[in-house]
Amino acid sequence: METIIDVNGLMKSFGNKTALKNIQFTINKGDIFGFLGPSGSGKTTTVKILTSQILPTSGSVRVFDKVLNSANDSKHMSRIGILTDNSTLYERLTIYDNLELFCKLYDVPTRRIDEVLEAVNLSSERKTVVKNLSKGMKQRVTLARAILHKPELLFLDEPTSALDPVNVRQIHEVLRNLNREGTTIFLTTHDMEEAETLCNRVAFIHDGKISALDTPENLRLQYANNTITCLLKDQGKVIVQQDEEGARRIHDYMTSGRLLSIHSNEPTLGDIFVQITGGKLQ
Numbered sequence: 028m029e030t031i032i033d034v035n036g037l038m039k040s041f042g043n044k045t046a047l048k049n050i051q052f053t054i055n056k057g058d059i060f061g062f063l064g065p066s067g068s069g070k071t072t073t074v075k076i077l078t079s080q081i082l083p084t085s086g087s088v089r090v091f092d093k094v095l096n097s098a099n100d101s102k103h104m105s106r107i108g109i110l111t112d113n114s115t116l117y118e119r120l121t122i123y124d125n126l127e128l129f130c131k132l133y134d135v136p137t138r139r140i141d142e143v144l145e146a147v148n149l150s151s152e153r154k155t156v157v158k159n160l161s162k163g164m165k166q167r168v169t170l171a172r173a174i175l176h177k178p179e180l181l182f183l184d185e186p187t188s189a190l191d192p193v194n195v196r197q198i199h200e201v202l203r204n205l206n207r208e209g210t211t212i213f214l215t216t217h218d219m220e221e222a223e224t225l226c227n228r229v230a231f232i233h234d235g236k237i238s239a240l241d242t243p244e245n246l247r248l249q250y251a252n253n254t255i256t257c258l259l260k261d262q263g264k265v266i267v268q269q270d271e272e273g274a275r276r277i278h279d280y281m282t283s284g285r286l287l288s289i290h291s292n293e294p295t296l297g298d299i300f301v302q303i304t305g306g307k308l309q
């Protein structure tokens with residue numbers, strides 16, 4: 028498996044505030060890696076370091092085969108796409124003109140504009156002025172801009188925060204397609220559902236430290252409470268342990284015709300985050 032990002036002993040301080048405390052993780056080619064944490068936990072600081080916008084206080088960071096040791100180091104930037112809060116568009120220009128400007132900046136042929144607009148489902152809006160777009164559409168243009176130069180690695184800092192569910196679904200679909208075509212994705216979010224549906228690996232960051240890192244499936248298994256909720260006609264909700272005694276009880280509920288519904292109580296990533304850190308994601 029090819030390692031795309033390798034972070035070891037990463038520390039970052041701002042004056043006497045330590046934002047990152049000995050962070051360690053690797054990201055492999057093809058991952059959609061979710062970096063989950065509440066506000067102020069250190070997500071954006073990590074993205075800024077990985078994209079050479081700021082330097083770490085100590086520790087080592089490797090992106091592709093390049094050890095990052097100076098800010099604004101642009102050597103690997105052509106292989107990277109970034110979508111953050113600061114990714115603004117020219118409001119008075121059309122979608123097409125916005126993208127054309129960035130084609131010139133990145134030295135990308137303008138025929139690529141049609142491809143990215145198709146990818147984000149905005150081909151029919153190419154002549155629309157950006158200020159007339161909805162928030163979700165603007166975010167899709169920003170995403171189109173971030174992938175104009177076909178980056179191998181895409182950083183997304185809270186890409187769907189404050190978007191409605193329809194727009195969230197559209198952005199997720201674009202990201203899945205990009206990933207299928209080979210783009211590795213580093214995604215920060217405090218939305219656990221987003222991480223559950225998109226990510227093959229997630230790290231929990233809390234107060235500048237990573238407190239868990241695994242696949243969502245392994246985390247759910249590890250923190251499962253092994254119970255089943257049964258809804259009974261005469262008793263309402265009943266919690267049953269997943270053991271022999273529980274199996275006997277469920278069998279009785281079924282054969283006596285009392286069982287209305289049954290579901291296993293798998294913890295969500297949000298539940299697990301609370302269990303591990305004692306804090307909430309939001």
Ligand SMILES: Nc1ncnc2c1ncn2[C@@H]1O[C@H](COP(=O)(O)OP(=O)(O)OP(=O)(O)O)[C@@H](O)[C@H]1O
Pocket residue numbers: 041044045046064065066067068069070071072073217
């Ligand atoms: N330039 C800075 N100067 C001083 N403190 C900073 C600076 N940048 C970040 N911090 C502090 O570092 C900590 C981590 O901030 P960071 O922006 O990385 O959090 P975050 O997880 O991205 O939060 P959010 O989800 O709200 O964006 C916070 O306590 C923040 O106040």
